[in-house]
Amino acid sequence: REDLKGLYSALLVPFNEDGSVNEEGLRKIIRHNIDKMKIDGLYVGGSSGENFLLGKEEKKQIFEIAKDEAKDQIKLIAQVGSSNIYEVIELGKFVTELGYDAISAVTPFYYRFNADEVYNYYKEITENVENDLIIYSIPLLTGVDMGIKDFERLFKLPRIVGVKYTSADFYLLERLRKAFKEQLIFSGFDEMLVPAVANNVDGAIGSTYNVNGIRSREIFDAVKSNDLQKALEIQNLTNDFISAVLNNGLYQTLKYILQREVNSDKQFYSRKPMAQITEAQKEEAENIYQKFIK
Numbered sequence: 187r188e189d190l191k192g193l194y195s196a197l198l199v200p201f202n203e204d205g206s207v208n209e210e211g212l213r214k215i216i217r218h219n220i221d222k223m224k225i226d227g228l229y230v231g232g233s234s235g236e237n238f239l240l241g242k243e244e245k246k247q248i249f250e251i252a253k254d255e256a257k258d259q260i261k262l263i264a265q266v267g268s269s270n271i272y273e274v275i276e277l278g279k280f281v282t283e284l285g286y287d288a289i290s291a292v293t294p295f296y297y298r299f300n301a302d303e304v305y306n307y308y309k310e311i312t313e314n315v316e317n318d319l320i321i322y323s324i325p326l327l328t329g330v331d332m333g334i335k336d337f338e339r340l341f342k343l344p345r346i347v348g349v350k351y352t353s354a355d356f357y358l359l360e361r362l363r364k365a366f367k368e369q370l371i372f373s374g375f376d377e378m379l380v381p382a383v384a385n386n387v388d389g390a391i392g393s394t395y396n397v398n399g400i401r402s403r404e405i406f407d408a409v410k411s412n413d414l415q416k417a418l419e420i421q422n423l424t425n426d427f428i429s430a431v432l433n434n435g436l437y438q439t440l441k442y443i444l445q446r447e448v449n450s451d452k453q454f455y456s457r458k459p460m461a462q463i464t465e466a467q468k469e470e471a472e473n474i475y476q477k478f479i480k
């Protein structure tokens with residue numbers, strides 16, 4: 187469990203124009219994360235990987251490529267969750283075979299599942315997949331809001347080792363941290379890294395670390411060594427970057443920057459129904475790249 191701590195990029199996935207996975211581009215992004223961003227691990231199959239737009243075989247393909255490229259150089263967490271529990275279990279077994287360090291599963295969404303249903307979903311996964319599991323809580327996108335009692339019950343399940351907490355509720359984060367010292371808590375909002383680390387999270391998982399990993403590590407370390415002034419300075423600059431990216435289209439802009447960083451002559455497309463980057467967005471993405479990353 188201790189070994190899983192650290193800074194993870196939520197892996198972005200480049201697609202070809204026809205919607206298939208751009209394997210060469212994906213390998214380059216993984217290398218960029220390992221060699222240049224010096225990241226501790228990758229979170230594969232998250233929102234940032236456009237995972238919820240993909241079929242089962244495509245998810246497997248991405249899990250395989252990521253493991254094949256990263257080998258044992260960094261830690262790998264596979265997000266296998268969805269509302270199809272049989273697929274979740276199949277993917278969980280698949281990535282465990284491949285050697286992933288842990289699995290993660292988003293709360294089941296779309297239907298308004300009650301707390302018992304959410305609990306039973308995790309219970310069933312942990313009973314069937316022999317790997318550590320990190321709950322993926324992202325109420326903003328799933329509509330599933332969990333309170334301290336819900337977490338308490340889930341954390342008693344033997345294989346559950348923590349939560350990827352993508353929420354701006356710092357009161358709940360503070361309560362969770364105090365109550366569950368043994369559980370791993372990963373912060374999910376890159377723009378709120380300072381307050382998350384100040385609340386003693388064990389790590390962070392985010393999309394912007396794919397291109398802003400070095401600065402994010404500096405923020406993490408500065409808070410840890412009680413240099414709040416320095417941490418805030420870098421967070422301020424980082425958030426100028428993140429705000430610009432969010433205003434211009436999150437995944438489109440990050441993928442444009444990655445395409446520039448890894449020198450790919452092929453465009454990194456998004457998966458439909460995500461929109462493709464427009465000429466005006468490209469121009470702004472280039473400005474952002476020149477200003478903050480290059």
Ligand code: NAY
Pocket residue numbers: 196197231232233234235327352374375376377391392393394428432436
């Ligand atoms: C993932 O891919 O599952 C995530 O990392 C979730 C965390 C990201 N949240 C979303 C909604 O994309 O990194 C964050 C986020 O992109 C970043 O903080 C900018 O808001």
